[in-house]
Amino acid sequence: MTPVEIRDCIRQAAAACIAQDGQAFAALFHPEGELVLPGSRIVGKGEIEQVTTKYLGTCENIRIQIQRVIIDGMQAVVEWLWxxxxxxxxxxxxxxxxxxxxxxxxxxxxxxxxxxxxQFCPLETL
Structure with missing residues (x-):
């Protein structure tokens, strides 16, 4: 993947969360991919879709602001505000x-x- 493709994938992940679309979020993962969140580890595209769909269903009006993306080879570090x-x-x-x-x-x-x-920035800027 090129850096442009990596950035696009991250933007797609944010857009999927904002749209509350767990299926679109999970579609970005390898079939055996893993999602590691504080206190949990979810493995496999099907499980990722199930967990994210359930969580996103508890939310309304999601806003994400990507602060920075640092790319090194096939890895990226993302800072975002949620x-x-x-x-x-x-x-x-x-x-x-x-x-x-x-x-x-x-x-x-x-x-x-x-x-x-x-709180890095005022909430009203999101």
Whole structure:
């Protein structure tokens, strides 16, 4: 993959989350890909689709702001800001650092580190 293709894949992942489309998010993964989130490890495209569809279904009005993407070969590090409103009416804000590994044009590993305490930018900018 070229750096342009890697950046495009990351933008597609963000767009899938914003659209609350777990199927589109999972489609970016290798069949045996893994999604590692704080406290959980999900393996396989089917499981990734199931888990992300369920989680995204609890959200409304998701906003993501990509802060930076650093690419080194077939790996990327992404910083993005995430804001969503839960169906309960509460807001969820997180600053995420995501390490993404690619193989054959697909994500083989997405490892997310989440900070929900520090606020890098005002929420109204998202």
């Amino acid at each position: 804001l969503d409103e839960k169906k309960s009416g509460q807001f969820s804000y997180a600053e995420n650092a995501i390490v993404v590994d690619f193989q054959e044009g697909l994500i083989v590993r997405w490892r997310e580190y989440t900070d929900t305490k520090t």
